[in-house]
Amino acid sequence: MSPTTTARLMDGTGLARRIVEDAATRAAEISTRTGATPCLATVLVGDDPASVTYVRMKRSRSAKAGITSRHIALPATTSTAELVDTLGALSDDPGVHGILLQHPVGPHIDERAAFEAIAPQKDVDGVTLSSFAAMSFSLPGFVSCTPGGIMRLLAEYRVDLAGKHAVVVGRSAILGKPVGMLLLAQDATVTYCHSRTRNLSALVREADVVVAAVGRPRLVRGEDIKPGAVVLDAGYNAGNVGDVDFDAARTRAELITPVPGGVGPMTIAVLLAQTVDAAAQQLDSGS
Known part of the structure; x- marks a missing residue:
């Protein structure tokens, strides 16, 4: 690397667009081949304005990529046990291929316990201990x-x-x-x-x-x-x-x-790409 007077900008917007376009192409191929559409479930606890906006944006980008979104809005009073149950049910649902828990979830909730309720094969946000271990050991899995x-x-x-x-x-x-x-x-x-x-x-x-x-x-x-x-x-x-x-x-x-x-744009692009990856893995294996 050599010194420069004006740095080149790394264009995340353009690269993210290409990643999402590729995800859309692969999602369409999966739908044609299997009859199932990749599905991302988003879970939001409470009504924090920033979190609501982020989830809405992710759902909108999902639709553009040919990914079905299923949104679960839970009240701010939701307990850790209730959130864990919700995430466990989504993990067991064969119609859901990826799960996103919007964080933060509130100080009264054990966020780590909630994350661990997400099945590793559906952890498209890369938040579980299993995903971190895979990243650390360069093993197959979903990255944060x-x-x-x-x-x-x-x-x-x-x-x-x-x-x-x-x-x-x-x-x-x-x-x-x-x-x-x-x-x-x-x-x-x-x-x-x-x-x-x-x-x-x-x-x-x-x-x-x-x-x-x-x-x-x-x-x-x-x-x-x-x-x-x-x-x-x-x-x-x-x-x-x-x-x-x-x-x-x-x-x-x-x-x-x-x-x-x-x-910023790269975060959502990777989320969508990994949702399509998860759908392909689950549908091809019959899980």
Whole structure:
């Protein structure tokens, strides 16, 4: 990677569109071949406006990809046991091929217990322990969607990760931790950073690849980006602001994702692609 004065933008919107178009083609082929249409079940607890919007958008994109969506709206008072029962029933339903539990689900619910009620073969959002283990050991399974989108962007722009130092800022179970495992599988040397990391700037300055996934606006300073680095901003904060100081970082990076239009569209695209994958696997095996 060589220094540049203005980074190239990594176009997540365009790549996501191609992934969804491919998913639509495969969904149509599955429907013709089996008589069944891939189906994604979305489960929403409560009526948080942002979550309602996200689920509506995912259902709309599903329809465009030829995927049937089944939406289950549960009241905010839903208990962990009730949510687990709902997810268990969907896992047992042969007409449902993928399950998405919109999170967060509320502080009174054991989110991990809820995730684990999703059958691994239907975990198209990559949130179960089984999916994380598969990611960690490079075994067949479904990846967490945002990390999966990040890896597809890196592949699209032919970023050779072997021997590169990747710094992941964030350690969530569905973003920071799994993306580190996926980077490691591509022979990157991975450093995890988080809210208690001391001297974050010094670590970012050493990074050939930066993944910002902590949910704090402009936490990663542009002046700390190593010249020629690749920067993937998975943050989305009020005012269309990411976790990276984009304007300053763009003057130093070689490749960078914009917010919006970078990592965000890739998340839904991977979700839909994995739903079609799940449908193909289940329908071909008769499960």
